[in-house]
Amino acid sequence: MFQGESIEVLPLQDGLVELRFDRRGEAINKLDARTVDEFRQATERIAASPDVRGVLVTSAKDVFIVGADITEFGATFQQAEADIARGVRASNELFNAFEDLKVPSVVAINGFALGGGLELAMLAPLRVMADTAQVGVPEVKLGLFPGFGGTVRLSRLAGLATAIDWVASGKPAKAPAALAAGVTDEVAAPEALRDRALALLQRAVRGEIDWRAAQQRKRAPLALSKQEAGALVETARTQVAARSGKHQPAAIIALEMMAEAAGRDRAGALDLESAAFGRVAKTQAAASLVQAFLNDQALKKLYKRHAREGRQVKQAAVLGAGIMGGGIAYTSALRGTPVRMKDIAQPQLDLGMAEAGKQLAKQVKNGRLAQAKADAIRASIVPQLDEAGFDSVDCVVEAVVENLEVKRKVLAALEGSVKPGTVIASNTSSLRIDDIAQPLARPEDFVGMHFFNPVPVMQLVEVIQGAKTSNAAVSTAVGYAVAMGKTPIVVKDCPGFLVNRILTPYINAFVQLVADGADFEAVDRAMEAFGWPMGPAYLQDVVGMDVGAHVGDVIAAGYPQRMPALERNAVKLMVANKRYGQKNGAGFYRYENDPTGRPRKSAAPEAHALVATLQPQGRRDFADTEIVERMMLPMVVEAAHALEDGVVATPAELDMALLLGVGFPAYAGGALKYADWLGLDRVVALCDKHAALGAPYVPTARMREMAARKLRYYPV
Ligand SMILES: NC(=O)c1ccc[n+]([C@@H]2O[C@H](COP(=O)([O-])OP(=O)(O)OC[C@H]3O[C@@H](n4cnc5c(N)ncnc54)[C@H](O)[C@@H]3O)[C@@H](O)[C@H]2O)c1
Numbered sequence: 022m023f024q025g026e027s028i029e030v031l032p033l034q035d036g037l038v039e040l041r042f043d044r045r046g047e048a049i050n051k052l053d054a055r056t057v058d059e060f061r062q063a064t065e066r067i068a069a070s071p072d073v074r075g076v077l078v079t080s081a082k083d084v085f086i087v088g089a090d091i092t093e094f095g096a097t098f099q100q101a102e103a104d105i106a107r108g109v110r111a112s113n114e115l116f117n118a119f120e121d122l123k124v125p126s127v128v129a130i131n132g133f134a135l136g137g138g139l140e141l142a143m144l145a146p147l148r149v150m151a152d153t154a155q156v157g158v159p160e161v162k163l164g165l166f167p168g169f170g171g172t173v174r175l176s177r178l179a180g181l182a183t184a185i186d187w188v189a190s191g192k193p194a195k196a197p198a199a200l201a202a203g204v205t206d207e208v209a210a211p212e213a214l215r216d217r218a219l220a221l222l223q224r225a226v227r228g229e230i231d232w233r234a235a236q237q238r239k240r241a242p243l244a245l246s247k248q249e250a251g252a253l254v255e256t257a258r259t260q261v262a263a264r265s266g267k268h269q270p271a272a273i274i275a276l277e278m279m280a281e282a283a284g285r286d287r288a289g290a291l292d293l294e295s296a297a298f299g300r301v302a303k304t305q306a307a308a309s310l311v312q313a314f315l316n317d318q319a320l321k322k323l324y325k326r327h328a329r330e331g332r333q334v335k336q337a338a339v340l341g342a343g344i345m346g347g348g349i350a351y352t353s354a355l356r357g358t359p360v361r362m363k364d365i366a367q368p369q370l371d372l373g374m375a376e377a378g379k380q381l382a383k384q385v386k387n388g389r390l391a392q393a394k395a396d397a398i399r400a401s402i403v404p405q406l407d408e409a410g411f412d413s414v415d416c417v418v419e420a421v422v423e424n425l426e427v428k429r430k431v432l433a434a435l436e437g438s439v440k441p442g443t444v445i446a447s448n449t450s451s452l453r454i455d456d457i458a459q460p461l462a463r464p465e466d467f468v469g470m471h472f473f474n475p476v477p478v479m480q481l482v483e484v485i486q487g488a489k490t491s492n493a494a495v496s497t498a499v500g501y502a503v504a505m506g507k508t509p510i511v512v513k514d515c516p517g518f519l520v521n522r523i524l525t526p527y528i529n530a531f532v533q534l535v536a537d538g539a540d541f542e543a544v545d546r547a548m549e550a551f552g553w554p555m556g557p558a559y560l561q562d563v564v565g566m567d568v569g570a571h572v573g574d575v576i577a578a579g580y581p582q583r584m585p586a587l588e589r590n591a592v593k594l595m596v597a598n599k600r601y602g603q604k605n606g607a608g609f610y611r612y613e614n615d616p617t618g619r620p621r622k623s624a625a626p627e628a629h630a631l632v633a634t635l636q637p638q639g640r641r642d643f644a645d646t647e648i649v650e651r652m653m654l655p656m657v658v659e660a661a662h663a664l665e666d667g668v669v670a671t672p673a674e675l676d677m678a679l680l681l682g683v684g685f686p687a688y689a690g691g692a693l694k695y696a697d698w699l700g701l702d703r704v705v706a707l708c709d710k711h712a713a714l715g716a717p718y719v720p721t722a723r724m725r726e727m728a729a730r731k732l733r734y735y736p737v
Contacts, residue, residue, distance in 0.1 A: 025059035036074035043081035053090030086138030095737035106299030125225035129218035146235035157193030164307035168298035309690025316673035331496025342373030346420035348476025446470035454487035464489035516579025526655035538641030552686030562602035655717035660692035
């Protein structure tokens, strides 16, 4: 009856037809422009066929429909707000046409029905869901909300409170929750799904189910007074605001729109939804979060290539059972790669095992792990004082003390205990991979794997390729990091690698601002208001002032032109006064443990008094915008340098590293996405405005060229 690239309509018995989503040549179904157009054609064909008495909607894939095609968003969102709104409103008419068919329909939801997939499923009067399937509207994670009538129909099927919860959280629901919410009419075992859906359709055709009433309910306003809707929204608002990321307004905009739309009929409610969708589509958060999603997809594709080119790490080892080594061993075992953990001190091994035991007990207590499984994971970490069994490991991660001579000695000895081809990775945070590699006989097997503290929590791993590191070793390290559930980014060997190199000019800008008279608490407030989880002073306290100062020295030595050591340096002053930050209770702030053992921060007048000694001209007030410009521009400039120097291959990798490694505000998407949002012409103009501040504010020639030619780091 209809045959497209993504949809076919086939006749069944007794005047029934099956509309089947089966995207040619792909493993999943998605709602791209082509599929939406085919859906329009299929609907028209069905509407024009007097013989059709009912429609069964199915998927031939493991999923139902995973959502819209996010690669199409960029171009669409370039349009003006009103045009975006008009576009989605027009698509809504196609969806309405299916909802307004004169015959009943039943959707068989066999797997994920997310975003546009669920919106489409809600067009039918009836749904049956496999007990293994999940439904949801995750658009908020992209800085958006459903724009194909999802907020309207979900409110009418599940009630306003549940709809707000689903839209604002973006969390998918399993079958029992979907049934309780009224989003599905029945739940079936996967193998019985089709028969159950067909039986329901036949009952509707026979008039045993009032499917017209179900459709009518979705066209009418909600049976809720304005006051009731208002009260409900006020209750939800605080929770939704608390759950939303900084400068991510989609959930709040959705909430307000849904409350107003509750009192409108379908056409009126869809008008509101489309108009509000146009608004959120133009936000910085939507632009950045959509880009981050695409960047993540691009990384996953890269990982597939590395998996082909590297060797699988079936057995690993770590050297050093300290903070990092212990964390790496635990994470490796937890994610299924058994690991030998070697240290030179038995107490350190005991500590490492105790820490792993503590983490596993927590997982068991939270119900995330069965006790037997936790025991097996613990048993897959073998603590040892020698290198027994190292001849059968695929990768060793070295995490001994940060000292070049010690590392060289330890690694040269290690080469004798492992087979050629075993990848040796150093978790150095500041030494050059090529320097460490110097005495090694097989530098091609040697790579950097820079994990972040605490290892079980931090997502990023910088995989550092030295001049002699083989591509196979890099791919093996990437594969191992992926197996550990991490997001590895391959970077070239340079001082500070990628993340510390780009973070340092930001910290330097802070040091300079304070030297120029800024109140460090005011800088923290401005940067937290901008979107950072913590301001730079607080960040230095958390990282540890001694660690921060050391990183600063390494970078100053590595890039003396652009990031020389600064005089009147507040971070160094804190170190000199043994104010190391959170770890010893005193830094820019004071820390005392609350009853749950968490450090609580409070103002430290003595830190202010110390800093005042660095401010010969006294305190000066800076406007928040000036603080933000002075802090963010050097970061953007250094990101441009790093990209131009080939430290990473793509803007996507650079920005992902910043999002995951330093808590770069998600709504701004990373330094390069942020530059794109501002526009390179504006970035360059702002740099010129602050030119008196020196080298960190000098844009690269390429940045100037991009500004002149209106180029961007990302296609759209
Ligand atoms: N702590 C962090 O935040 C962090 C973050 C990223 C990278 N790193 C890097 O990770 C490495 C380890 O740091 P850490 O904080 O875990 O240090 P740590 O002091 O907690 O642990 C070092 C461990 O190495 C052991 N060790 C020393 N010589 C050894 C040898 N010859 N063989 C086996 N074990 C030996 C020590 O007994 C100790 O248990 C350093 O290179 C550091 O720069 C640390």
